[in-house]
Amino acid sequence: MPDINGSIFAPGGFPDSAVRDFGREVQAFRHTLHTDALFTDDGLAALLDRYPKDRIGVFTMGDAPGSWRRGRLGDVTGPGLLDAVKSGRVWLNLRGASDNDAEIGTLNRRIFAELKTKVRNFHPFRTDLGLLISSPNARVFYHLDTPRVMLWHVRGEKRVWIYPRREPYVGPTALENVVSRKTEEEIPYSANLDSGACVFDLKPGDMVHWPQNAPHRIDNGNSLNVSLSIEFMTPLALMRANAVHANAWLRNRFGYQGGLEDRFSPSWVWKFAFTRALKALERRKPGKAVLPPSFVLDGSGEIADAA
Ligand SMILES: [Fe+2]
CATH class of the missing domain: 2.60.120.650 (Cupin)
Known part of the structure; x- marks a missing residue:
């Protein structure tokens, strides 16, 4: 213990x-x-x-x-x-x-x-x-x-x-x-x-x-x-992540170039709210596994391809 x-x-x-x-x-x-x-x-x-x-x-x-x-x-x-x-x-x-x-x-x-x-x-x-x-x-x-x-x-x-x-x-x-x-x-x-x-x-x-x-x-x-x-x-880290997420959506739709958001910007406030709304909508859609399992690790330590 x-x-x-x-x-x-x-x-x-x-x-x-x-x-x-x-x-x-x-x-x-x-x-x-x-x-x-x-x-x-x-x-x-x-x-x-x-x-x-x-x-x-x-x-x-x-x-x-x-x-x-x-x-x-x-x-x-x-x-x-x-x-x-x-x-x-x-x-x-x-x-x-x-x-x-x-x-x-x-x-x-x-x-x-x-x-x-x-x-x-x-x-x-x-x-x-x-x-x-x-x-x-x-x-x-x-x-x-x-x-x-x-x-x-x-x-x-x-x-x-x-x-x-x-x-x-x-x-x-x-x-x-x-x-x-x-x-x-x-x-x-x-x-x-x-x-x-x-x-x-x-x-x-x-x-x-x-x-x-x-x-x-x-x-x-x-x-x-x-x-x-x-x-x-932290509150700032979450706000930053949501600002970057908003930039991703805006780039995808409109070619917006949001940069790396390396320092706090007042735009984080509306981008945060925007992303929260976006995520609420996205929750209604089924997610997908980006990297599916491709092998099985068994008791012998052998790696076998997944069926
Ligand atoms: Fe890591």
Whole structure:
């Protein structure tokens, strides 16, 4: 069981000097979560056994961008699944873990309670802790996420590249396509962008946080990796996402060029209201899965094409 009286951040792991730029700049912190028994082999196997199987995202990938494939789980136990991740090239995302597991829900609340004591006027909502369990040498290609994201690393080693939220790293159309869910999160990449990235070699106990929508990519080291990907919105982050969504619709219909919405603009107010109305209408239409499952991961760790 976790030490519920302990501090989430390590001593000095979130200095006062970091408060002002929290969410505005790429920042690294130190935490204590990697000492929790939840993240040992036994703890993870038990979690995978009790976790709703249909809430585990399962992916595999090659070496090149665009090779990310979604799969689904076959008949597999928690220990078998953990072994499959250790020996394969698999990326598990226990989506919504803060809602689907009581122990992780408690962890999520403790994290945000402690953040609120450190960051003044911090009003997060839609907080969602996803647990990532991934294979040695697995990778996540260049992409961006709609909400704000913190990556709390607890096992193994990985390298993460975080890029500025401006051109040429991301253009308005790519941003709008992701935020409006016209595409998955992957966006165009070329290796010459790397010179502008902040690069971190993450070890257990590291946490990185970056500005909303900043592109990033990840290469695992030669070890089983476990991280918490914590997404959240703030009032400003939600307003910004809705402004970008409005820009996507307006571009599609009228060729409007809304830009990257890098700073607050009064237009966010009407764009926010516009997108809320748009989403209310869209809710009446059936959604579609952009990337359907194409393989099954079974108890032997074999990857078979989905029927
Ligand atoms: Fe991401």
